[in-house]
Amino acid sequence: MPVRKIVKIDEDKCNGCGDCVPSCVEGAIQVIDGKARLVSETYCDGLGACLGECPMDAISIEERDAPEFDESAAVEHAARKETNQPVHACPSTRMMSFERQANSSDRSAAVSDHSMLSSWPVQLTLVPPHAPFLKGADILLAADCVPFAYPAFHRDFLQGKSLLIACPKLDDYEAHLEKLTQIFRSARPRSVTVLRMEVPCCGGLTHMVRQASLESGVSFPIQETTIGVRGQILASV
Incomplete structure (x- = not known):
């Protein structure tokens, strides 16, 4: 050769x-x-x-x-x-970051017709662990179904957060766990909010975050909010 x-x-x-x-x-x-x-x-x-x-x-x-x-x-x-x-x-x-600002101080009207998405890509599989928009960020990990069930997703949850989406039932759980562990180790996020559906399998997202936090050795506040299949907030802990 x-x-x-x-x-x-x-x-x-x-x-x-x-x-x-x-x-x-x-x-x-x-x-x-x-x-x-x-x-x-x-x-x-x-x-x-x-x-x-x-x-x-x-x-x-x-x-x-x-x-x-x-x-x-x-x-x-x-x-x-x-x-x-x-x-x-x-x-x-291809990674992208962009500014999204509300154009009103009235929260109910501020983002009713404006996207609050601040980075791309959003699929957990596609996001590199070293993505700059994850560094020290407030990360929102949402189940794939949530934005379809909850009509005010952008207004109530997305503003000011870096979005990741995944499905613990249909996606490769172990691959997602490894990716999240790499992300936490590299990005050291300020917080992680898990936005899941009420179906039992969706609880795997929260378990995934907690396990990845342990394996990465990085701790941060974790909040879980559960959305009902008819679009209501059922619980937030």
């Missing part, structure tokens, strides 16, 4: 923003599990067109043993990628 120049991605620095993906015309880089990764060394030409696109300075060029760059295979892969539009290259993985 020859020694040649090839891209190196520092996963500790990478925040999964995806800015490097479109700059690689060969399609050698994709965001997978919240991190930019080389999908195949044979697709990387080692020229470093992606270097200037990384805001975290996580990409560099190194010389090491690596398979030869296969230009024909890279061209074919890039064309297939463009046609198929794989999920890992879609905008759902």
Whole structure:
């Protein structure tokens, strides 16, 4: 195997923003599990067109043993990628933060028709543990069904919080637990509010948060609010 120049991605620095993906015309880089990764060394030409696109300075060029760059295979892969539009290259993985402010001091009217979402993505699976919008934040972990059941979700719960959504019944519980543990260890949140539905399986969200707090060694106030299937607040502890 020859020694040649090839891209190196520092996963500790990478925040999964995806800015490097479109700059690689060969399609050698994709965001997978919240991190930019080389999908195949044979697709990387080692020229470093992606270097200037990384805001975290996580990409560099190194010389090491690596398979030869296969230009024909890279061209074919890039064309297939463009046609198929794989999920890992879609905008759902690109992190964004934005200001959301109420335009009235009257809480009931302030956000009745305005989004209070302050960051993206929101799916727990897609959020990188080192996402800057989680640092020292008040995190709202909501069950997937809550915003559909509770009509004033933005007004009453979302304002001023960084949102994560998950389902303890249908999602991979162990993967979510590991992700939350990584998030708590890195972000050291100020508080976590769990917003769950009244169905018994939804209590898994609160258990997940408490377990992740223990495993991460990071403590913070945890509040649980339960929403009924007809949209009412049943309990808040």
